[in-house]
Amino acid sequence: xxxxxxxxxxxxxxxxxxxxxxxxxxxxxxxxxxxxxxxxxxxxxxxxxxxxxxxxxxxxxxxxxxxxxxxxxxxxxxxxxxxxxxxxxxxxxxxxxxxxxxxxxxxxxxxxxxxxxxxxxxxxxxxxxxxxxx
Numbered sequence: 001x002x003x004x005x006x007x008x009x010x011x012x013x014x015x016x017x018x019x020x021x022x023x024x025x026x027x028x029x030x031x032x033x034x035x036x037x038x039x040x041x042x043x044x045x046x047x048x049x050x051x052x053x054x055x056x057x058x059x060x061x062x063x064x065x066x067x068x069x070x071x072x073x074x075x076x077x078x079x080x081x082x083x084x085x086x087x088x089x090x091x092x093x094x095x096x097x098x099x100x101x102x103x104x105x106x107x108x109x110x111x112x113x114x115x116x117x118x119x120x121x122x123x124x125x126x127x128x129x130x131x132x133x134x
Contacts, residue, residue: 003031011035014064018042022050026057033082037064038073047073055079067104068093068114075106092120 003010011033016022017040025031034054038047047063047070054061055078062082063070066089074081083104090096093114098105107113 003029009033009060011060011062014040016041019046019049019053023053026050026053026059031059033060033062035062035064037066038069039066040064044073051077067097069112071097071104071106072112091117092123093117 009032010030012031012035013022013025014035014037016025016036019041022034022036022041026034034050036047036050038044041047041050051061051073058079060079060082061074061077062084063074065084065086067074067083067085068089071083074083085097085099085104094117095107095109095114098107
């Protein structure tokens with residue numbers, strides 16, 4: 001009801017974790033923009049199912065976060081998507097997103113087109129224990 005009552009477009013879905021949750025959002029006309037997050041919904045296949053349903057219902061797409069993961073998916077969307085860009089993620093990758101004329105360009109490199117940098121490897125931990133105090 002909120003999306004229908006406002007002139008301001010509603011974008012949501014970035015914290016949802018399944019196709020079913022996104023389906024309820026889309027079929028319930030609860031937003032103008034759908035913001036699925038591929039890692040959060042279980043990967044590329046569930047993301048594609050969400051994307052297909054959103055397109056069938058005329059929803060705009062604005063993938064959540066990490067465009068290095070979402071750029072190729074967004075490029076396959078039939079309606080022009082919105083993409084976020086966070087420069088502070090640049091140290092994680094050897095390659096950078098190509099921004100030109102206000103748009104992100106899809107790389108011709110293999111896979112997603114990005115490899116983790118040595119800096120990203122230094123920032124990772126082999127394991128972590130939860131629940132214990134130092």
